Amino acid sequence: MADPFDLERIGAGLPVATALGALRTALEESGRAVVQAPPGTGKTTLIPPLLANTAPGRVIVTQPRRVAARAAATRLAALAGVPLGDLVGYRIRGESRVSARTRVEFCTTGILVRRLLAEPDLPGVSAIVLDEVHERQLDSDLAFAMVAEVAGLRDDLRVVAMSATLAADRFAAALGGSAPAPVVDIAATLHDLTVRWAPPPPGVTALGPRGVTDDFLAHVAATTQQALASGTGDGLVFLSGVREVERVAGLLADPVSDIDVLPLHGRLPPREQDRALAVGPRRRVVVATSVAESSLTVPGVRLVVDAGLAREPRFDAARGMTGLVTRTESRSSAEQRAGRAAREGPGTVVRCFAAETWPRLEAAPAPEILTADLTRALLDLACWGAPRGEGLALLDPPPPAAATRAEDTLRELGAIDGTGAVTDLGLRLARVPADPRLARALFLGAESVGVERSAEIVAALESDQRAPGADLGALLRLLRSDRSPGARAWRTESDRLARMLEAERSRGNVAPISGNSAEIGPVVAAAFPDRIARRRQPGSPAYLLSSGTAAELPRDHALGDQEWLAIAEVDRVASGALIRSATHLNEDQALASGAHLITDTDEVTWRGGRVAGVRVRRLGAIELTRTPFRPDAAAGAEAVRAALAAEGLDTLVWSEDATGLRRRMAFAHRHLGTPWPAIDDEALLDRLDEWLGPEILRLAEGTPARSLDLAAALRRLLPWPQAGEFDAMVPQRLEVPTGSKIRIAYPTDPADRPVLAVKLQECFGLTETPRVAGVPILFHLLSPAGRPLAVTDDLASFWVNAYPGVRAENRGRYSKHPWPEDPLTAPARRGTTRSGR
Template sequence: MSELPIDKVVPSLKSTLSVRNSAVLVAAPGAGKTTRVPLALLNEPWLNGKKIVMLEPRRLAARAAAHYMSSALGEPTGATVGYRVRMDTKVGPNTRIEVVTEGVLTRMLQVDQALEGVGLIIFDEFHERSLHADLGLALSLQTQQLLRDELRLLVMSATLETDKVAKLLNDAPVIRSEGRVFPVQTLFTQQQIEEKIETAVARTIFRALSEQKEGDLLVFLPGAGEINRVRRLLEEQNLSRTIAITPLHGNLSLEAQDAAIKRSADGKRKIVLSTSIAESSLTVEGVHIVIDSGRMRVPRFSPRTGMTRLETVAVSRASADQRRGRAGRLGPGVCYRLWTEEEDRMLEESGVPEIREADLAPFVLELASWGVTEPDELLWLDPPPEAAYQQAVQLLQQLGAIDQTGKPTEHGRRLASAGGHPRLSHMIVRAAKLGLGPEACMLAALLGERDLLRMSGGRAEVDMRLRMEALAGVELPGYTVDHALRRRILAEAQQWQQSFDIPRSGERIRHFDKCGLLLAFAYPDRIAKGRSGGRFLLRNGRGAVITDLQVLSNSPYLAAAELDDIGADSRIQLAAPIELPDMEFYFKEELITESSVAWDRELRTVKAKEQVRLGALVIKERQQSAPDAEAVAAALTDAVRQEGLDLLPWTKQARQYQQRNRFMQEIDPAWPSMDEENLLETLDEWLLPHLVGMRSGNDLQRLQVKAVLELMLSWQQQRILEDAAPTYITVPSGSRIPVDYTDSSAPAIAVRLQEVFGLLRTPSIGNGKIPVILHLLSPAQRPVQVTRDLESFWSTTYFEVKKDLKGRYPKHYWPEDPLVAMPTSRVRPRT
C-alpha cells in the first residue's frame, strides 16, 4: 500500500492506547484515518484478540470502508473485516473489524452492556455529531467507567472541538495528523445567486466543463429533488451523451450508490450529483472539480408541534471546507462556490449537533432500556434539550413503551430491540395482533422512504392508501410509480417482517381501508377531526389543513403521518381516514368522559353536556336534561364573573345600597367592601348560594340584588348603616329628600330652596361628620346654588338669588329673613 499521512502518527497512536483507554485523533481529509487506523491497531497486545467496532455515520461510507480494508488484506468483505448497516450485513465467524452504522452500536451495547468481545470502539467522522454517535459515546463511556476499564475508545475526526471532546474522555491525549490535500483553487460568485439553485448549478457545471478539460465533477446539492431537477436540465442539453451523470444520495439502492463513487466504466468524464453524503469518509474516484451549492438539508424537530421537518440551510464553514477538500484528494483541483466572498465570511463555523434538533423518541427509549431515566446520569458533549426530551417521554408513555417513572415496559423493550422508530415498531406490534402485520410492515417501509408516486399535473395527493395500493401492484391511472423504489420498499417491508417474526402473507394485500387505523397506532398524537374546508383539529390541539380540495378534505376523522411545521395550521402531506368505531374501540383506554356545565353566552342559559374526548377531540357529545343544581349555580356564577355584574337585575335601590356601603368605607376603611372589583372576586361567597335552582338569564331577573347585598352585613352593621348613611334626610318643610351617594366622597341632596327656610346649618351624615352637598333648586326644579355651607349662603348669596327668583316667580314666597321664615313645599306657606 502507498504511504498516507496518517501512517506517520500511527506509532504515537499505538503508544498512547497502550497506556491510556481513550484518545482523540484529528486528521485532515485524505489522511487515511478511516481505512488505515483499524488495520494498524488490529494486532496490538492490549486488544488481546478482541474485535474493533468502528461507528461510521453513513451507510455508504461504512460499506466502502469495509470493502477497502478487505481489499487491502486481499480478502473478501466479511472475512477479517465486515460491516453491519441497515438491511445489509456482511460479517463472519472470524471477523475482527466491524464497521457499523446507525443504531447498530447501540443495539450491541443494549444486548451486552459490557461488550465483552470488543476491545476498541472507534467513532469516525465524529464532527458530524450524529445523534447515534453522541448516544453511542455516552453509553460506551459508562461501560468503560463502570464495567470495563480496559475498553479503549478512540474518537476520530477531520474537524473537531478537540478540547471539549478530550475533556469528556477524561482528558484524553489528542494526536494530530496533517492530511495530504493537493492545492485547490476556490472560485466565488461575483454577486448573490437570485435564480433557482438548480439553474445556477447547471450553468456552473457547463462553465466548469468548458474551463476544466480533465477530471470528474462532484456537485453538492441540498437533496434528491434538486439532484433530479439538475439532472433533467443537463439531459435537456444532451450532455448525457458524452458525460456520465450519476446521482448520489441515501435513498438510492446500494448498487446505485456504489456506481456513483467508482470511475465511469466506459471511460467517460463523470458528473456526480450528491447530497452531503459525499462530504467526508468517501473518496469519489476521479474527482478534481467540486461545485458547491452552499446548501444542505437538515431535519429540525419542533417541541412546539411534536413534528420534524426538513429545512434547507446554508452550510457551515466546516462543511464547506470538507466539500472543497474533495477536489484535492487525488491531485490539484478547483472548487466553484455558489456564494460570494462576503457571504463566505458570514458562515457559521460548524453545524448544529443533531442531539439539539432531533426527534428524541428513539433516543429516550434507548436510554430507558439502558436503565437511565434522566439524561444527566450520563456524560454528554451536548446534553439533550429539556423540551424535546420531555415531549419524547410523553410520546413513549402514550405508546405504552415506558411507564410513569420512565422505566421501559415489556412492550417498550420489544420496540427498542426492533431498532426502528418506536412509532413504527409500535404500529407493527399492534397490527400483528389484528392480523394486519404485513400491511403495517409495508406502511413502515413506505414511511421510511421518499414518495414512490408521481402524480400527473404535479398535484400532491395526501392519501396514504394510494401508496399502499401502488406498493401492492394495483394500477393507478394518472400516477407514475417509481418501480426501482417500489422494489426497495418491498424488500425493506420484508426486513420489518423478519424483525417481528411476521409470516409473509400468501394473499394479495387488500386491507387498505385499515391504513388510517395503522397510522393512528404510529401517530396517536396526530389523529385529527375534520372541521370544514379541509381544515382539521389534531388530537394535540393544533390545527392542520389539506390545502387542495381532494378526497380526504371532508373526512370526519383521519390520521396524519406527515405534516409540515409552517404557520398556524400545519399542512397535511400524508394521511389516511380512520373510522370512528375503530377509534372508540382501539383507543378506548385513552378516551376521557367529561361532564361540563357552562354558560352559553349566545343562548343566555346554562348548558349541561357530557363529552367523550380523545385529547382535544370531542368525538361524542349529548345534552344532560337534569344537571346538578349546584354545578349549574356555579356556571351561572362564572357567567357573572366573565360578563360582569350588569348581568344581574340591579334596581335603583340596590345601586343606592351599594353606594351607601361605599360611603361607609370612605369613613371606615374596615367596612365590608361592595365595590365592583371586590364583588366580582367574592362571587362564590355572596352570590353563589342564591343561584341554586336558577339556570338562565331569565331566572337571574328574579334575583333581589339589594336583599342579597344586605346579607353581606351583620345585623349590627345594618343598624350602623341606617344611622350613618340614611337613605333620605327630612328637611324643614317635612319632605323626605333622598340622599344621592353616587359620589361616595360627596353625598348630596337636591331640594327646593323654599323647603329649607329656617334651616340654619347644612345637614350632616356619617354620624354628623360629613356635611351633605345641597343642590338648592328653583320652583321649576332648576339648580340655583350648590353649597356645603348653608349658613354662609343665607348671609351672603341668598339676597341676590331671592332678587332673581322673585322676578321669575313673583307668586312664590320669598321672605326677607329666611332664618325665621316658614318653610313650604307649596307656592306659599299655609297661614
C-alpha cells in the same frame, strides 16, 4: 503476527498521519481519546486501521448516515487493497457486508445502539470509533453515552470520539469519566478558498408556504451553471432535501453538455450513490443533501454551491407531530460545506444568500435531543436501565416536557411501567429497529392481517418513499411491482421484519393469523392512533386528527371521498399540516383501533341565563356523538362558576344600586384600607362562593340573572362588626342645607374623587367642603336649569372668589331664583324666590 493494515499505504498524503503518534500515546495512557479534525483530514480512513493493528478484536466505527457508512467502508477497503466484506465491512439497516475475518466494521449509530442493548459488554469488540459526534443526532448522543459507560467497566475497550468542530472539550469531559479524555488536534491542509455571494433576485424567496420555492431552486441551478462555466473541476451543490435535489438536478441536466449531473441522497440505490462518490471520465456536478456535508468525501470537487438551507427534525408540541423542517443553515454547516471545495486545491464556494445575513446565522444546529421526538430514545434508555438518561454521560439531558410526552406515549404502548422501567413488551418493541409505535403495529398487524402483510406495511411506513397522491395503498402496489426506486430496499426490510416476527412467534410473543388480509388501515392506525382522522365536512379535504391537529389532503391526492383516514405521514407547513400518506379506514375500524382513546364527557354550560348539559363521546379530539341530559344542581352551579370565571362578572345584571355599592366598597378599600375588602373583579372571583353562593344555586336552578339582588350579595363581604358603620363612613347620599339628600357619584376608579352634582342655590350657607373617607367631595354646582356652572372641592374659596362672577353672569338669566350678594348667610333654596322653598 503481521499487522492487518499497511498504515503507510493507507495514510499516504493524509494530514491525520502526522498525529498517529500522539493518538497512540493518548490511548496507551487512558484508553480513550477525542480527535478534533476538520473534514478531509483522513481521520475516518486512517484511525480505524490504526486501532485494528494495536488490538486483537474488531473495531466498530459509527457513522451518522447509512450512505456514509457504506462509502467509508468502501474507501478503506480500496485503500487497503482488500475485498469489501473481508478485513473491512459494513452493517447498515437491511444490508450487511461483514465476515468472520472483518477487523474494521462500519455501521450507523443506530445499529450500535441496538447491539449495545442486545450485548452490553460488546464481546469480541476491542475498540469503538464514534465518528462525526459533533452532528449531535439522537442515536449519536445515546451511543456516545452508552459507550462511555461500557468503557468505564471494560479497561480493555479503547474508545475514540471524532469531531469536526471546536466542541472537543465537552466530548472529552463526558468521555473521560473522572478526568477528561486526551484531545488530539489535527490541522487541516486547506487550500485557498474564494467566497462569493449570490443572493436571489428581488421578489424571489427561498421558503414559501409549502417549502422551498421553485423560483429559488431555479436561481440555485442558474448560479451553478454560471459558476461551472467560469471555473474548473467538479462541482458540489448542497440542498435541503430529496425533492430539491431532484428538481435542481433536472434543471441542470443537458443532453449535449459535457458535464455529468449526479444526484446524491439517502434514497438512491447503492450503485447510484457509489457513482456520485467516484471520479468519472468527464467533469461532473454532484447535487446532494447534507449527507455530503461532513461524513463523506466527494473527490475532485473545486466548486461548492450552497443553497443555505438545511432540514432538521422538529417535534411540534402544539400539533403533536414530528417532521423535518427546512430552515436556514448554521454557520458551522456552511463552513463545512465550503471546506469541500478546498480539500484538493484552490476552490470556490458560492453561497445563494446575501453576505449581510452571515452574522445572523446560528453558530451550530441544535442537538436533536433538544428538538426531536424522544419516544424511541427514552425506550432505549429504559432498556439500558437508565430512565431519562439518569447517570449517563449525555451531553444534554432530555428536556423535561419532551421526556414526559415520550414517557406518556411509551406507557400508552405498554412499553414502560409507572416508574419508567421497561416492560417485557417494551423489550420486544426495542428489538425492532424502528419507532416503538411501528414496532407495536408490526406485532398487532401480524395478529390481524398476517405476518407478510404486516411486515410489508410497516416496512413501507418506515421507508422514506413518498406515497403517490398521498395514497399509501398506491405506494404498496408500486413497491410490490418493483416500479418504485425503493422497491429493493423495501423488500429487504419487509423480509427482515417478517423473519423477526417469526422469531418472536417462536418465543411465544406473537400469534399471527394464517393468510393475509388486504386491509392496510388497521395496521397504520395501530401504529399511529393519534393520527386516526375524520373529515370535518362532507366533501372537504380538511380532517381532524384524534390528537387534535387539523390537517389537509394535498390538492392532487388520490384517496377519493373518505370519511375516515388512517394517516401514516403528516408534515408541518406554514399554513398548518399537510397529509403526505394515508389510507382509508371505516368507522368500526377507527373505533376499534382508537378504543383506548374513546372518552365520555359530561359538558355542562351556563349561557344566556340557562344551564344545559350534553354528554359527548369522543375518539381523542374527534367528536362522535352528543346527547343532551339534565345536569344536577351541583354540576349546574359549577357551570355558572366556570362561565363567570371565563366571561367575567359583567355576565351578571348589575342594578344601579349594586353598581353604586360596589364603587363605594372599592372607595373604602382604597382610602380606608383594612378591614374593608378589595372589590375588583379578581378579588370578587376569588371569593365568589363567599358573597354569591346562594345566588349561584338560584342561577343553576334557572333563576334569571336580572332577578338577583347583587347589592345584598355584595354586603356579605362587609366585615363584622364594622359593617354597621359602612353607610355612615361611605354614605350613598349627602344632605345639603335645603335638607335634600343628593346621591354621591362614586368614581369607577377609586383613586378618583367622589362627585356631588347639586344646584348652587341648595348650597347657600355650606362653607366647608364635606369629605368621604377623608377625601373632599368634588362639587358640580348647577344652574336652576341643571346646567353646570362651576366645579370645586373648596366651597369656602368658591363663595369668596368665584361666586361673584357666576352671580353676575346668571342672575339675569335666572331672575326668579335667588342670587344673594352674601351666599354664606342667605337661606338655601330648592325653588324660586317667590316659592319660598
